[in-house]
Each structure stands twice: as structure tokens, then as C-alpha cells.
Amino acid sequence: MIFIMERSHVIRPAFLLAATALVFPAAAVAQQAQFSTERLKQHVQTLGSDAYEGRGVATRAETKTVDYLISQFKAAGVQPGGDIVNGKRQWTQKVPLLKSDIVGTQHLEFRTPTGAVALNQGQQIAVRAPLNGQREVALNAVPMVFAGYGVTAPERQWDDFKDVDVRGKVIVVLVNDPDFEGGEGNFGGKAMTYYGRWTYKYEEAARRGAAGVLVVHETEPASYGWNTVKNSNTNTMFDIVRQNPRASHAPLEGWIQRDVAANLLRDAGIDFEAAKQAAKRRDFRPMDMKSTFTAHYGAKTEVINSQNVVGLLPGKTRPDETVIYSGHWDHLGIGLPQADGDRIYNGALDNATGISHILEQARAFARGPRPDRSIVFLAVTAEEKGLLGSEYYARNPLYPAAKTVGVLNTDSMGVFGRERDFSISGTAKLDLLDLLIAEGRRQGRTFTADPHPESGGFYRSDHFTMAKVGIPAISFKPGLNLVNGGIARGEAISKEYTEKRYHQPDDEYQPSWDFSGMAEDAALLHAVGLRLANGNDWPNWSQDSEFRAARDQSAAERMGSGPAPAAQPLPAEQPQSGERG
Incomplete structure (x- = not known):
């Protein structure tokens, strides 16, 4: 996980990639998805509870967590997107560890x-x-x-x-x-x-x-x-x-x-x-x-098998091209006790919030007009052990890297109310960031560049393993310029979390948490994903990025593969819940 860092000032970006002019359909912008703060809260409260024992990899809590994610993807209305076994897609990708x-x-x-x-x-x-x-x-x-x-x-x-x-x-x-x-x-x-x-x-x-x-x-x-x-x-x-x-x-x-x-x-x-x-x-x-x-x-x-959990919404016209929403479902499990004897590392913020976001993105996309490209909802394992689930996926992609449009990763979302700003982990320059900034402006919000790039945030979350194979990828970070309390309150909350809760048993759900900012962030990320899914362009890294060469090679692979086959998207499973919106 990359945890929340302090921010002392807002930096308005001066590095939009003028060399690349991506064009996205205006019609996609008009749709404004609504996200339920109550459902976001319920996922976090459930996954971050003691009953899930800190969601440790290769424990009984993994089975319980995976079962929960599958049930929620089914209820959202998406279909299995994992390994193919006997000609049928499964809900999981097996990850040997x-x-x-x-x-x-x-x-x-x-x-x-x-x-x-x-x-x-x-x-x-x-x-x-x-x-x-x-x-x-x-x-x-x-x-x-x-x-x-x-x-x-x-x-x-x-x-x-x-x-x-x-x-x-x-x-x-x-x-x-x-x-x-x-x-x-x-x-x-x-x-x-x-x-x-x-x-x-x-x-x-x-x-x-x-x-x-x-x-x-x-x-x-x-x-x-x-x-x-x-x-x-x-x-x-x-x-x-x-x-x-x-x-x-x-x-x-x-x-x-x-x-x-x-x-x-x-x-x-x-x-x-x-x-x-x-x-x-x-x-x-x-x-x-x-x-x-x-x-x-x-x-x-010993060698064990863990699991990435994968939901899929096939695209309407180009199902072989994918946009990925990712986040890690695991945390530290049960470990050394702290002073009060608590041994369960709940990981409510890190990363039950990110998983809650992915589940609700699946619901929002499944209930909206079917996009042209496919949407993949990827809940990866063993992030806390070194980004292992996402590394395995990057090495063994279920959907080719060359035809993956981009990755929008969420690793710890904002639960302290609405924010005037937003950010990403690290200081990477890429077209996805330009698009995120543009959509943020539609919400009346500003982008704050990571003021602490010395923390190495870019290398500490699951988007990094995707970037290494060339896929444009960002890890979204909530802003600290809170509507209620401004930067001073945001920085105080950040400091308290880092010192007392990050990777400690006290990362637990708090009844005082306000999910309105997380819902607004989800709407922002939905708008970005929707534009990617209905567009024709292939975002790239900046010219000086160490990941540019791999992405350029994948462009050559796309052009060399000829036109995509006229595959018919599979019908999505019917939602098991009557909820809408």
C-alpha cells in the first residue's frame, strides 16, 4: 500500500502532455454515475471487521474474502473474468506463491x-x-x-x-x-x-x-x-x-x-x-x-495457491480491448499484538476502501450503457507481501497488455469527507493523468502533485507492476484539502494515520468516517474509465518515461496483429439484487 502523505500546498500541473492529443467522445462525459455512500461504507465495515481477521493470504480469511468478493461481483451484475477452465471463465486467477x-x-x-x-x-x-x-x-x-x-x-x-x-x-x-x-x-x-x-x-x-x-x-x-x-x-x-x-x-x-x-x-x-x-x-x-x-x-x-478475483463487463463493440480497475484485497492478517493485545490487522483503510470502490464501480458500469471496450475489475492478492498478485497478473495477463488501455488503481481511499483536490502516487507523467485532471476540473477540483516523491510512492502499489510491462497505470490518491477543515485538518489526519494506524491493528473502521469524498472520487474515476472505454485512443507515457519503450512496443504488437476479430460480447449475468444506481 501507499499510504496517505502530508500535503503542504497545492501544485497546479504544468506538464500536460502536449505531444499527445487524445480525443474522447463527448457523449461519454455527460453520464454522471452516482455512488452510494452507504454501500461503500458497508463493504469497508464488513471487510475491515474482526470477522475477516485482517484478510491474510493463505488463511481461512482468504477464502472468506474471496467468497465475499465473488458474491458482490455477482450482485453487481458483472461476469467471471478469471482463468478459463474447461472452456469456462472462472471468478479467480490462480496465483502460485x-x-x-x-x-x-x-x-x-x-x-x-x-x-x-x-x-x-x-x-x-x-x-x-x-x-x-x-x-x-x-x-x-x-x-x-x-x-x-x-x-x-x-x-x-x-x-x-x-x-x-x-x-x-x-x-x-x-x-x-x-x-x-x-x-x-x-x-x-x-x-x-x-x-x-x-x-x-x-x-x-x-x-x-x-x-x-x-x-x-x-x-x-x-x-x-x-x-x-x-x-x-x-x-x-x-x-x-x-x-x-x-x-x-x-x-x-x-x-x-x-x-x-x-x-x-x-x-x-x-x-x-x-x-x-x-x-x-x-x-x-x-x-x-x-x-x-x-x-x-x-x-x-511451501508453495500455495492464492487468488486474484476478477470481474468482467464485456465491451459492446471491442471486447478484446480492456480498461482495468485494480486494488488489493489482502492485508497483514493476524500478527504481533500491540499494547492492548489486539493482534488483528484489520486493514479497513488499507485496502478495504479500495476494494469497496472496485465493487461499486462494477455495479455502476453494469447498470449503465454498455461501453465499447471491456471493463475488468481486478482485486489482487499479496500486495502487502511485495505487489505479488499484480506482478503475477502482469507476467500472466488474462487480457493482453498490448490491448489494455490503462489501469486505474485504488489503494486507500478518502473517508474523511469531501476534498477540494486529488492526487496520484508519485510524479509519473502520462496521458491518464491528463485525463484525470481534466475530469477533476469538471467536478471543480484541482490536482495536487505528490509533495513527497521521496517516499517512493510510485513503486509501492499495484499499478507499478503494470507500468513495468508498459501499461499506462496510475494509483489514485484522495486529496488532503478537505472541504471540512482544509489542508490543516487533512494533514493532521494523515499524520495520525501514518503514526498510529498504518500497518497496525488500529487500522479499523471508525463510525465517524464520512464516505462523501470517497463517493465523489469514485464518480471521478468512473468518468475517466468511461471515457477510456468509449474512446479509440491508446494512452501512453511521457517521452522521457522509463516505461515508454514497452508501451511503444505494444503499439507495434497491436498494429501487427491486424483487425480485431468480430467477437460477440457475452451477456452479463443478471444482478442478484434489485438495487439500482
């Missing part, structure tokens, strides 16, 4: 020049259940190296490792990328690149044959507190099933607290802040920490 749990007690210890330092899981350190296929982590006095930001970026003439061989060692790296604190440099300034994400740092450690990697947690560059790290990394881990998992995962992956890292470096005669300053420079070289790490714990690993 590697599941891993730490079993037994963990022995975790640093040995520094001043002696042994015992570590407690979830306190000073958060190690993950291994995802490289092994059933045991056994590191015995492995040397440790401080590797700066852990980045190798040849196109930026940057290499934190130089000629230092880290095979068989544990590397300690900083979160985010070298430009974070100074706001300028070789990585594009304040906005985080993918090199700043912890996922990249794990991948690079594996590529270099490291025995382990520990990311140093600091709240500001991570953009979340230690509780989020602890709760997200000390429970069941998942990954897509890989042919060679050891190429993607070192034996040990985890995080350590900032002060733990500072003490380790101090014992080696190195000042932590001085080491950070050195890591910002291109001439940085890895530093011997003069310490070792010992880690022993067992793991239970």
Missing part, C-alpha cells in the same frame, strides 16, 4: 570489537522468513560491510560496491537513495528512484552473492516508523514462484534500527552521520564494520 514462516526461536547476535550484542526480533531487528527456498538460516560469525545505499547504477556512473567482493558477507545499507537529504545530485533530486526502494536493495544483494542484507531504518527517509517495519517483516512472507529464487533473494533479509547501526559503526571507529555523508558521494567505498553477524532460525516453506 512461495510461502515461508520462521519456526522456533531465533538466535540473532552481532559480535563487535567491544563484545557480543544480542538482538530481539521485532525490537532492534526485523528479519524476514527466507524466500530463497531454504528451510534454515544459518550464518555463523559472517563479516559485515557497510555498503552505503547499496546502489549499482551504471547509467548514473554510480557504484557503491567498487571492487569490494561482498560474497558470503552481510551488507548494511541505507534506505532511500543518495539524493534524499540534499535534494539534488545524481539520482534526480528529492524524488526517490527505484534504487531507493528496499526491494531493489534486496535484489542487488542477491545479485552480488551476499549472505544477507540489513536495511537501516530511519523514519524520514523510509516515510514510515519502526512499527510498520516490524509488523510487515516479522510475519509470514510470500513471493511469486521463481525458477531460481536464490538469484532474487539472499539467505537473510531484514531491517535494523538506526541506533543499532550507529552503535555498530561506532564500535568500528566510524561515525554514523559521517558514513552517511560519504555515501552521498560517487567516490564512496564500502567500509569494514569489524563486526560479525550470527543468525540461526528455521523456516517452513
Whole structure:
């Protein structure tokens, strides 16, 4: 999930893509879908309740959640859009995942020049259940190296490792990328690149044959507190099933607290802040920490099948072309208790709200005039475990990426009343954003660019996996300039949620929540999807986007495939509910 970030000001965009003039039918704009705040609330209240046990992947709560989503898609009036089995579409797409749990007690210890330092899981350190296929982590006095930001970026003439061989060692790296604190440099300034994400740092450690990697947690560059790290990394881990998992995962992956890292470096005669300053420079070289790490714990690993849930509304004239509404149904399940003993990580905001939105989009489209292109409603699994359900879909699309018009993702919607503005995660430039801004103006609302691109929001939700295969994709974010209370109230709510509820058991439904803003956001996203579904154009990324080449290649695939076959759309199933509108 990408959680709500503070906003200090409204930025009116000056980067509309003049190079591309998309034309959408005016008739599509006239339809204004109405969304029921009561139905939106009921979905959130249900999925975010204790009865759904935090919607953990591969638990009994998954079965219950999937059953609920299918029943609601049926009631909405759409049809199955998942795997084809014996010639018939199913409601789900099977997603094979590697599941891993730490079993037994963990022995975790640093040995520094001043002696042994015992570590407690979830306190000073958060190690993950291994995802490289092994059933045991056994590191015995492995040397440790401080590797700066852990980045190798040849196109930026940057290499934190130089000629230092880290095979068989544990590397300690900083979160985010070298430009974070100074706001300028070789990585594009304040906005985080993918090199700043912890996922990249794990991948690079594996590529270099490291025995382990520990990311140093600091709240500001991570953009979340230690509780989020602890709760997200000390429970069941998942990954897509890989042919060679050891190429993607070192034996040990985890995080350590900032002060733990500072003490380790101090014992080696190195000042932590001085080491950070050195890591910002291109001439940085890895530093011997003069310490070792010992880690022993067992793991239970198995391959399980999770499920993406997929609804489909076939298009009237071009059913082979699709618009996707996506969001993740999972959360963290049952985990470590907080002070009051609560162990259920309900995920009411993250992401019962996004799923509620998708269900009601299905209802609105099914009850309106049938659009020309097909609409896919995609509720993906295992987002909280690394965007896995959407990554599996992107690698194994049910509907070809080349003929997917765009993806509108929702990951945490606004439940604090109507907003004067709206945003997206990250600072990507693409035609979909231009269209969103234009439709927002029809509501009398303004676009607020993400004022905290250093948080890496673009890489933290399910639209990112779609973008990697070229599909234009945005993750919508509600505004913080609230009609009731303005920016000051919006920022206060954002801060309170991030500190006390994000990835914590207190992300629970609140009777005080006001769904009027979410309903207005749903109407905005409906208008965008409707224009895409009734249009003829193929949105693209900006010319300088790293995703442009993949999209351009898909355009060549579309043109090379010849005219679409004259397929007849299947009739939608009749709604099981008499509700309308």
C-alpha cells in the first residue's frame, strides 16, 4: 500500500502532455454515475471487521474474502473474468506463491570489537522468513560491510560496491537513495528512484552473492516508523514462484534500527552521520564494520495457491480491448499484538476502501450503457507481501497488455469527507493523468502533485507492476484539502494515520468516517474509465518515461496483429439484487 502523505500546498500541473492529443467522445462525459455512500461504507465495515481477521493470504480469511468478493461481483451484475477452465471463465486467477514462516526461536547476535550484542526480533531487528527456498538460516560469525545505499547504477556512473567482493558477507545499507537529504545530485533530486526502494536493495544483494542484507531504518527517509517495519517483516512472507529464487533473494533479509547501526559503526571507529555523508558521494567505498553477524532460525516453506478475483463487463463493440480497475484485497492478517493485545490487522483503510470502490464501480458500469471496450475489475492478492498478485497478473495477463488501455488503481481511499483536490502516487507523467485532471476540473477540483516523491510512492502499489510491462497505470490518491477543515485538518489526519494506524491493528473502521469524498472520487474515476472505454485512443507515457519503450512496443504488437476479430460480447449475468444506481 501507499499510504496517505502530508500535503503542504497545492501544485497546479504544468506538464500536460502536449505531444499527445487524445480525443474522447463527448457523449461519454455527460453520464454522471452516482455512488452510494452507504454501500461503500458497508463493504469497508464488513471487510475491515474482526470477522475477516485482517484478510491474510493463505488463511481461512482468504477464502472468506474471496467468497465475499465473488458474491458482490455477482450482485453487481458483472461476469467471471478469471482463468478459463474447461472452456469456462472462472471468478479467480490462480496465483502460485512461495510461502515461508520462521519456526522456533531465533538466535540473532552481532559480535563487535567491544563484545557480543544480542538482538530481539521485532525490537532492534526485523528479519524476514527466507524466500530463497531454504528451510534454515544459518550464518555463523559472517563479516559485515557497510555498503552505503547499496546502489549499482551504471547509467548514473554510480557504484557503491567498487571492487569490494561482498560474497558470503552481510551488507548494511541505507534506505532511500543518495539524493534524499540534499535534494539534488545524481539520482534526480528529492524524488526517490527505484534504487531507493528496499526491494531493489534486496535484489542487488542477491545479485552480488551476499549472505544477507540489513536495511537501516530511519523514519524520514523510509516515510514510515519502526512499527510498520516490524509488523510487515516479522510475519509470514510470500513471493511469486521463481525458477531460481536464490538469484532474487539472499539467505537473510531484514531491517535494523538506526541506533543499532550507529552503535555498530561506532564500535568500528566510524561515525554514523559521517558514513552517511560519504555515501552521498560517487567516490564512496564500502567500509569494514569489524563486526560479525550470527543468525540461526528455521523456516517452513511451501508453495500455495492464492487468488486474484476478477470481474468482467464485456465491451459492446471491442471486447478484446480492456480498461482495468485494480486494488488489493489482502492485508497483514493476524500478527504481533500491540499494547492492548489486539493482534488483528484489520486493514479497513488499507485496502478495504479500495476494494469497496472496485465493487461499486462494477455495479455502476453494469447498470449503465454498455461501453465499447471491456471493463475488468481486478482485486489482487499479496500486495502487502511485495505487489505479488499484480506482478503475477502482469507476467500472466488474462487480457493482453498490448490491448489494455490503462489501469486505474485504488489503494486507500478518502473517508474523511469531501476534498477540494486529488492526487496520484508519485510524479509519473502520462496521458491518464491528463485525463484525470481534466475530469477533476469538471467536478471543480484541482490536482495536487505528490509533495513527497521521496517516499517512493510510485513503486509501492499495484499499478507499478503494470507500468513495468508498459501499461499506462496510475494509483489514485484522495486529496488532503478537505472541504471540512482544509489542508490543516487533512494533514493532521494523515499524520495520525501514518503514526498510529498504518500497518497496525488500529487500522479499523471508525463510525465517524464520512464516505462523501470517497463517493465523489469514485464518480471521478468512473468518468475517466468511461471515457477510456468509449474512446479509440491508446494512452501512453511521457517521452522521457522509463516505461515508454514497452508501451511503444505494444503499439507495434497491436498494429501487427491486424483487425480485431468480430467477437460477440457475452451477456452479463443478471444482478442478484434489485438495487439500482
